[in-house]
Amino acid sequence: MLPTELEKKLSFNRFISVGDLVIVYERHDVMKAVKVCENGILQNRFGVFKHESWIGKPFGSKVFSNKGGFVYLLAPTPELWTLVLSHRTQILYIADISFVIMYLEIFPGCIVLESGTGSGSLTTSLARAVAPTGHVYTFDFHEQRASLAREDFAKTGLTSLVTVGVRDIQGEGFPDEFTGWVDSVFLDLPQPWLAIPSAGRMLKEDGVLCSFSPCIEQVQRSCETLKTCFTDIRTFEVLLRSFEVREERLQSWQNYTGGASQKFRKKRQRSSDGSNVVEGSATCTTVLAKPCSEGRGHTGYLTFARLRCVP
Numbered sequence: 001m002l003p004t005e006l007e008k009k010l011s012f013n014r015f016i017s018v019g020d021l022v023i024v025y026e027r028h029d030v031m032k033a034v035k036v037c038e039n040g041i042l043q044n045r046f047g048v049f050k051h052e053s054w055i056g057k058p059f060g061s062k063v064f065s066n067k068g069g070f071v072y073l074l075a076p077t078p079e080l081w082t083l084v085l086s087h088r089t090q091i092l093y094i095a096d097i098s099f100v101i102m103y104l105e106i107f108p109g110c111i112v113l114e115s116g117t118g119s120g121s122l123t124t125s126l127a128r129a130v131a132p133t134g135h136v137y138t139f140d141f142h143e144q145r146a147s148l149a150r151e152d153f154a155k156t157g158l159t160s161l162v163t164v165g166v167r168d169i170q171g172e173g174f175p176d177e178f179t180g181w182v183d184s185v186f187l188d189l190p191q192p193w194l195a196i197p198s199a200g201r202m203l204k205e206d207g208v209l210c211s212f213s214p215c216i217e218q219v220q221r222s223c224e225t226l227k228t229c230f231t232d233i234r235t236f237e238v239l240l241r242s243f244e245v246r247e248e249r250l251q252s253w254q255n256y257t258g259g260a261s262q263k264f265r266k267k268r269q270r271s272s273d274g275s276n277v278v279e280g281s282a283t284c285t286t287v288l289a290k291p292c293s294e295g296r297g298h299t300g301y302l303t304f305a306r307l308r309c310v311p
């Protein structure tokens with residue numbers, strides 16, 4: 001694929017056409033990926049949406065159903081794809097992914113090795129980070145998973161940036177052809193210590209490795225192996241705390257004079273909009289911010305290490 005075509009694929013400032021993948025967004029926690037077809041129809045609780053009315057509209061458009069309900073049509077960015085992809089395995093989420101890309105020092109043009117591919121959640125972001133001239137070589141020993149991942153990369157327009165291989169990386173290591181050639185390696189494997197010696201051989205001098213493990217015992221074992229030829233070994237747990245910020249009407253007490261007996265003498269009345277108000281109080285609008293209850297807890301530990309240069 002030519003760089004200009006690639007830029008077009010990765011650009012979000014373009015118009016929707018037949019064959020495009022769009023993210024149909026209802027709310028931050030209700031969205032799905034839909035392929036636009038000439039006679040396609042989307043039906044949800046808001047009514048029926050005809051794809052033909054989407055064609056030619058820019059990504060980000062608000063579109064209406066036959067009943068006047070609406071959804072937004074968003075570009076399939078790696079951030080949104082991670083939220084809608086089909087989970088064939090456990091996946092990495094945005095907080096870990098962002099941290100991985102930063103600490104693996106990935107930029108356009110980098111060559112990255114990954115195993116296992118899993119559902120391709122991380123791979124999608126790696127691909128965008130190395131575009132347009134770099135490449136991600138990702139390996140999974142599960143043939144069907146590898147093949148479904150390939151299909152997903154085609155849907156999201158990343159085929160030219162990602163190659164999926166079927167290989168037992170813990171048993172056989174990475175293919176020799178990558179020796180001393182790659183900028184970064186990412187491992188999401190059950191026994192990463194088995195793949196670390198091979199990963200070390202693949203890295204350029206000064207290259208960085210990251211291993212994701214859900215259990216601290218796996219981290220300890222990996223660190224023992226890393227010590228043999230890596231330096232700057234560090235482990236992180238990334239915890240994300242999201243907030244809900246909204247305007248709310250509150251009642252403030254006017255006649256509060258203090259003292260236990262007088263405190264909050266309430267007489268409930270109905271206001272014109274039907275809500276309860278209290279005599280002696282006034283309403284005011286204020287902005288409330290509270291942590292979301294659905295906050296994701298522990299996902300895993302990220303261990304980073306830099307290949308030691310042998311003089």
Ligand SMILES: C[S@@+](CC[C@H](N)C(=O)[O-])C[C@H]1O[C@@H](n2cnc3c(N)ncnc32)[C@H](O)[C@@H]1O
Pocket residue numbers: 089090091092115116117118119120121122123139140141142145167168169170171188189190
């Ligand atoms: C948790 S998933 C990876 C998820 C991925 N990081 C993502 O964000 O979608 C782990 C994957 O490693 C693969 N795997 C396990 N052992 C492997 C091995 N020895 N060689 C290659 N892949 C392996 C599994 O098939 C599985 O797909």
